[in-house]
Amino acid sequence: MRILVGVKRVVDYAVKIRVKPDRSGVVTEGVQHSMNPFDEIALEEAVKLKEKKLATEVVAFSLGGPKSAEVLRTALAKGADKAIHVQVSDAEAGKVESFHVAKALKKVVELEKFDAVFLGKQAIDDDSSQTAPILAGLLDWPQALYASKVEDAGNGHVKVTREIDGGLDTIKVKTPFVLSADLRLNEPRYATLPNIMKAKKKPLKNIPIKDLAVDLTPQTETIEVTEPPVRQAGGFVEDVATLVSKLKEKGFVKA
């Protein structure tokens, strides 16, 4: 099984997000970026399958501006064998939508013959959660979304446990398939210095987006981005009785 893993370069989770003064988006200049945490989990699962001899090759994919090469190097240091960078300009990168990424992934899957595509369940920048299901639709492959456990089920099948409201949903999918990784699937490893050094020698292929003939025309328009409302200050009450009566007054507890 050859696995393609999508890794997106996003603003690091620890960064305090600031909205641009013109409200056209968030500030990304001079801000720490890193690999989308859910993509790290997807990558870890693919690398684990390779270590268990259930996968033969893990290839990292990223669609983005020049700096996306950094997350691909990180992916190589964490166990991917090769990397593919579908290149767009920084200006284009800001307008790329899940639909475009899914189309580019589809082209790469068809060109390089993969048996599975692993993606994060969502990217922490736009939180859209769309790439995996759209890709499954475009390829007409089965999808295993929000995976929290992946097991070999024999005969080219994989058993996937999904966390859903109020319980677990277990499904069986046949290769080829699209999988999206949920938070509790695994704990990603840290890139070690020996592997960072080895990553430099692993192949990283650049494909300009025009070579894949993917139309980047936006399907949505961002009208305005604003900060969430600032939380209002609370007040103090004398005792529990006053607290309860206040809560009743506001309708938070039934009278």
Next chain:
Amino acid sequence: MAFLARKAPSLAAPIGASPAVKHMIYDDQHFAMQNSLAKLIKEKINPNVEQWEKSGNYPAHYVFKMMGQLGVFAANKPPEFGGLGRDFSMSIAIAEQIGSVDCGAIPMSVMVQSDMSTPALAQFGSQFLRDRFLRPSISGDLVSSIAVSEPHAGSDVSAIRTTARKSGSDLIINGSKMWITNGEQADWACVLVNTSSGEKSLHKNKSLVCVPLNLKGVHRSTPLDKMGMKSSDTVQLFFEDVRVPISHIIGEEGRGFTYQMAQFNDERLVTVAVGLLPLQRCINETIQYARERPIFGKTLLDQQYVQFRLAELEAELEATRSLLYRAVLARCQGEDVSMLTAMSKLKIGRLARKVTDQCLQIWGGAGYLNNNRISRAFRDFRIFSIGAGCDEVMMQIIHKTQQKRRC
């Protein structure tokens, strides 16, 4: 998992973030290693620091194993023994990032193993010694100490009294070593001893010896009660007729003083590197506090006196960073950097006192509380002017070069 809660920038944020311009001593791999290390520190170490500081010790074997797996101890060690054969700039990149641990004690403890107890062993040790002590220290399976100072000999290293006399194929060690970081938990120590009486010269009668600390006759004091560096175990070691094979001498017998002086240079440079991020953090957090603290109808940060103070500290920190990088660049090119090293070590020692004191003053009463990080920095980093050669020794080294100058 941490990333679900978006919050203010963590103090473990990596230094690197790949600058657009070429860095003086770091490339992409240095930054990649710093990013990885920053993540490990943020997720596995910092959440425990409060508790470790409170309890007065920390699990060195657990932390060293994680660090070892990441390659922290391997950077500039020989590949034949589990090292990665990188130059000293990688050690400096690692030391800088280790500074993102939320206290001074753990960085000091880690740096003892990466750049204080092992450089001479890596460079001059026999195959046997490197297999026995270096390889497991690089992997983080063993914890080590450097044992040079004694109750009566600190800055004046040549005055040490610990002896190792020969008996058949063994050395018999007697004496005591002071200020031993990692001393309670260490598996072995790199110990400086007098292997002859020193009739010729006090600089030619010493040897560095690898001593396992589980041997009969090795005694450890209870941990010393220090002003800062609370989670680090610092002890006094006693050697009472401790037998080790003569083959445990690192390199040539009688060259110990020379090896130790060379080892001191690396130790001092990493000390400078490990101090940069914590001091930067003191300045950054103080700016943040001053911005929010109202006073006289404005904020603290609106006071010009506060602005000037912080600006000057920032300039001095940058100057120290630049001096360090220059020293590292020269060292990587094989130059003798004793003077540049002494200068940068002197500056970080002085600056650590200045930054922590002046920032604490801006915090006022809030800075005097023990649960404020600035007060921990004030206590922890006072040691920078004392350890790894005190300020006065650094000035002595610098002045020796001045004396040679003829105008």
